Amino acid sequence: xxxxxxxxxxxxxxxxxxxxxxxxxxxxxxxxxxxxxxxxxxxxxxxxxxxxxxxxxxxxxxxxxxxxxxxxxxxxxxxxxxxxxxxxxxxxxxxxxxxxxxxxxxxxxxxxxxxxxxxxxxxxxxxxxxxxxxxxxxxxxxxxxxxxxxxxxxxxxxxxxxxxxxxxxxxxxxxxxxxxxxxxxxxxxxxxxxxxxxxxxxxxxxxxxxxxxxxxxxxxxxxxxxxxxxxxxxxxxxxxxxxxxxxxxxxxxxxxxx
Amino acid sequence: xxxxxxxxxxxxxxxxxxxxxxxxxxxxxxxxxxxxxxxxxxxxxxxxxxxxxxxxxxxxxxxxxxxxxxxxxxxxxxxxxxxxxxxxxxxxxxxxxxxxxxxxxxxxxxxxxxxxxxxxxxxxxxxxxxxxxxxxxxxxxxxxxxxxxxxxxxxxxxxxxxxxxxxxxxxxxxxxxxxxxxxxxxxxxxxxxxxxxxxxxxxxxxxxxxxxxxxxxxxxxxxxxxxxxxxxxxxxxxxxxxxxxxxxxxxxxxxxxxxxxxxxxxxxxxxxxxxxxxxxxxxxxxxxxxxxxxxxxxxxxxxx
Ligand SMILES: Nc1ncnc2c1ncn2[C@@H]1O[C@H](COP(=O)(O)OP(=O)(O)OP(=O)(O)O)[C@@H](O)[C@H]1O
Ligand SMILES: [Mg+2]
Numbered sequence: 397x398x399x400x401x402x403x404x405x406x407x408x409x410x411x412x413x414x415x416x417x418x419x420x421x422x423x424x425x426x427x428x429x430x431x432x433x434x435x436x437x438x439x440x441x442x443x444x445x446x447x448x449x450x451x452x453x454x455x456x457x458x459x460x461x462x463x464x465x466x467x468x469x470x471x472x473x474x475x476x477x478x479x480x481x482x483x484x485x486x487x488x489x490x491x492x493x494x495x496x497x498x499x500x501x502x503x504x505x506x507x508x509x510x511x512x513x514x515x516x517x518x519x520x521x522x523x524x525x526x527x528x529x530x531x532x533x534x535x536x537x538x539x540x541x542x543x544x545x546x547x548x549x550x551x552x553x554x555x556x557x558x559x560x561x562x563x564x565x566x567x568x569x570x571x572x573x574x575x576x577x578x579x580x581x582x583x584x585x586x587x588x589x590x591x592x593x594x595x596x597x598x599x600x601x602x603x604x605x606x607x608x609x610x611x612x613x614x615x616x617x618x619x620x621x622x623x624x625x626x627x628x629x630x631x632x633x634x635x636x637x638x639x640x641x642x643x644x645x646x647x648x649x650x651x652x653x654x
Numbered sequence: 655x656x657x658x659x660x661x662x663x664x665x666x667x668x669x670x671x672x673x674x675x676x677x678x679x680x681x682x683x684x685x686x687x688x689x690x691x692x693x694x695x696x697x698x699x700x701x702x703x704x705x706x707x708x709x710x711x712x713x714x715x716x717x718x719x720x721x722x723x724x725x726x727x728x729x730x731x732x733x734x735x736x737x738x739x740x741x742x743x744x745x746x747x748x749x750x751x752x753x754x755x756x757x758x759x760x761x762x763x764x765x766x767x768x769x770x771x772x773x774x775x776x777x778x779x780x781x782x783x784x785x786x787x788x789x790x791x792x793x794x795x796x797x798x799x800x801x802x803x804x805x806x807x808x809x810x811x812x813x814x815x816x817x818x819x820x821x822x823x824x825x826x827x828x829x830x831x832x833x834x835x836x837x838x839x840x841x842x843x844x845x846x847x848x849x850x851x852x853x854x855x856x857x858x859x860x861x862x863x864x865x866x867x868x869x870x871x872x873x874x875x876x877x878x879x880x881x882x883x884x885x886x887x888x889x890x891x892x893x894x895x896x897x898x899x900x901x902x903x904x905x906x907x908x909x910x911x912x913x914x915x916x917x918x919x920x921x922x923x924x925x926x927x928x929x930x931x932x933x934x935x936x937x938x939x940x941x942x943x944x945x946x947x948x949x950x951x952x953x954x955x956x957x958x
Contacts, residue, residue: 444832470834482829484822491818498834513814559834 397422397594398443398563403452404618405438412438414618416452420563420611425585425595427609427626429602431638435618436598437479440565443596444476445469456563471500473562477552477569479598485541489532489551492540493523496558522558529584530554546577553584563594570601582608606630614638659790663862665902666794666801670855671875672882672894673804674848679883680817681844682824684737687728687744688879690751691849693871695721695856697755697771700780700866704769705762710782710796710861718853725849729842748876756868776867780860797858804851808891820844821888852879881924 398420405413413435420426428436441447443454445466454461461469484492497519502511510516527533530550535543540551549569556564566585570578578601585608589595599605605612606626613623616638622629629635675688699717702708708716728747735743761768769779783793811817822830823840831837860866882901886893905923909916 446828446832465836465838466828466831467834467836470832476832478829478832482826482832484825484829486825487818487821491822494815495818495822495830495835496833497815512816512819513811515815555833 397457398596399453399455400439400443401453401455403439403442403454404450405435405442405447406450411618413442413615416615416618416620418613418620418623420594420596422594423589423592424610425589425597425608427605427612428596428598428615429600429605429612429629430615434615434638436615437567438618439615440476440567440596440598443469443565444474467498470498470559470561471503473500473559474565475556475559475561475563476565477549477556477567479567479571481548481552483540483548483552483555486539488537488539489527489543490523490536492551492555493526493558494519496555497522499558499560501560526554526558529557545572549573549577549581550584557588557593561593563596564588565596565598567598568600569597570599570604573601575603578604656790659794660862661903661907662794663797663858665898666797667855667859667862668878668882668898668902669801669895670804670851670858671879672886672898673808673891674850674852674855675879676883676886676888676891676894677808677820677844677848677851679880679888680812680820680824681841682827683732683841683844684741684880685732685744685845685848686741686873686876686880687747687751688848688852689871689873689876690744690748691721691725691852692856692859692875692879693748693751693755693866693868694724694849695853696860696866696870697758697777697856698853699857700777700860701760701770703782703861704777704779705760713782714800714854714857717857718850721853721856722846722850725852726842726846728849729845730838732845733838733841745873745876748871748873752868752871755871774867776865777860778865780864780866782861784864793862797862800854800858804854805891805895812890824888885924 398418400416400418403413403416403418404411416435416439418428418439428439430436438447442449443461445461445464445468449462456469456472456474459472461472464472484495487495494515497511502519505518506516524533527536530553532547532551532554535547540548543551553566553569569585570581573581582604585595585597597605597609609626611623612626612629614621614629614632614635616634621634621638622632624632671688671692674691675685678685695717698720699710699713702713702716703710706713728744732740732743755771757773758771759773760770761772762770764779771777788796819830819835819840822835823837827837830840859870863870878901882894882897885901886895886897901920905920906916909919912919
């Protein structure tokens with residue numbers, strides 16, 4: 397459903413993403429991994445239109461996405477979360493989800509006035525469901541900035557889900573989480589996929605990505621160096637070198653910790 | 655009495671000016687061009703009642719629409735610049751408008767005299783209220799009708815999803831786009847609404863003052879426009895009203911004896927106030943506390 401062909405993004409001399417080919421099939425959980433600075437976030441930003449590609453194409457359901465602004469790609473069915481959580485800190489939890497009521501269904505079924513100036517019963521019910529799924533019902537009127545870190549992550553996840561996406565791009569959703577939270581997150585990701593959403597998961601936490609992803613692509617210096625099932629990738633020589641080659645002490649190891 | 659009514663009119667008109675900046679500020683845009691839209695409203699309404707001899711109400715609404723139209727046009731290029739660059743660009747727009755009216759001469763004979771904008775000499779014959787025998791009370795009521803209507807509309811908008819979206823844009827443009835909001839549409843709409851409100855203010859100003867010239871619409875006026883919501887905070891429209899009453903009613907009037915020193919005191923007070931209360935006189939927390947105090951409870955939007 398998502399096809400990246402020859403996708404490149406250069407920042408001056410830095411080839412953040414270089415001639416990248418990736419195909420994500422409908423209904424799968426696709427893992428995108430790689431050392432720090434290998435171009436994972438840049439790839440996400442290219443897919444959802446935050447960055448303009450230097451070359452190459454992004455196709456979603458066969459449709460060319462190049463040149464479309466982020467809000468149009470969202471309405472086409474591509475939602476995302478951010479590596480550094482980006483909520484609306486001075487809005488309440490409820491308002492954060494209210495702003496995100498922009499799914500094609502919302503737009504098609506609601507008139508201009510009720511969409512912008514009302515809050516129909518359906519909207520309220522939808523938000524209530526999202527809150528419940530995120531275990532945030534009791535925080536509805538809290539300012540987003542007052543939430544604990546884990547709650548902020550769950551809110552951002554719920555805010556992306558509000559768009560009723562077909563494809564969800566998660567940029568390091570497990571960063572900073574403890575083991576229990578990671579297990580909770582992997583349940584949420586699976587539940588999301590089971591409801592019919594395809595998932596592109598960028599992650600350093602191998603325990604999570606090796607556990608949930610069916611297909612994985614590995615980036616290094618903006619290029620794809622390997623792809624396949626988690627098993628294939630873990631055995632791949634080039635991948636092991638890319639990871640071991642990073643001098644960074646907290647560089648992710650391929651050890652799933654299991 | 656008429657002194658106080660005049661002051662009440664001025665406070666009402668400046669509240670409109672401040673609210674026009676408030677709408678934009680919700681989306682994180684600081685415009686020093688609001689005096690330009692105010693000027694367009696003032697001159698347009700004056701021309702419509704004086705040269706075209708329209709009644710005040712249609713003239714005022716048409717003037718607001720004209721100001722909104724220019725705000726819409728300005729909105730697109732303004733999208734491309736942010737922060738300080740936007741401030742500079744909007745100052746340039748305001749000055750452009752001012753210089754346009756500085757040069758505008760459109761005189762038509764009316765009996766023995768000529769009326770209409772007379773470039774440097776200003777536009778001196780905006781006497782609709784006097785000519786139609788309106789009392790100061792009636793004029794004040796007329797002005798405040800619009801102030802109250804605009805405040806109700808904005809207060810209602812603020813509590814709606816539209817208000818949440820405007821604030822979301824003000825907090826994080828990228829995140830707002832990423833949840834499916836058309837940023838261009840939202841920002842241009844805010845700009846247009848701000849132009850409309852400033853246009854109403856300008857139209858009312860021209861008719862209460864009966865006389866305008868380009869010097870009325872300098873950057874100083876634009877500075878007042880933004881200082882109201884800055885001081886009053888962005889929690890609600892009432893902050894802007896309170897700030898106008900404080901600045902126009904207490905500072906400008908109360909410190910008249912200081913002469914030109916007033917401006918320095920005014921500047922100092924704004925700096926002090928902004929440092930003491932960076933979120934305005936009524937920051938979000940204070941508003942919550944006040945809400946609870948008057949029994950509105952702490953629940954905000956989930957029951958809206
Ligand atoms: N806006 C930008 N301007 C200039 N260079 C950038 C920009 N964004 C990313 N880069 C560079 O592009 C490269 C890839 O960055 P990117 O953020 O995509 O990596 P990443 O794989 O997400 O890394 P991490 O695991 O640390 O999140 C890096 O060298 C980075 O410095
Ligand atoms: Mg990244």
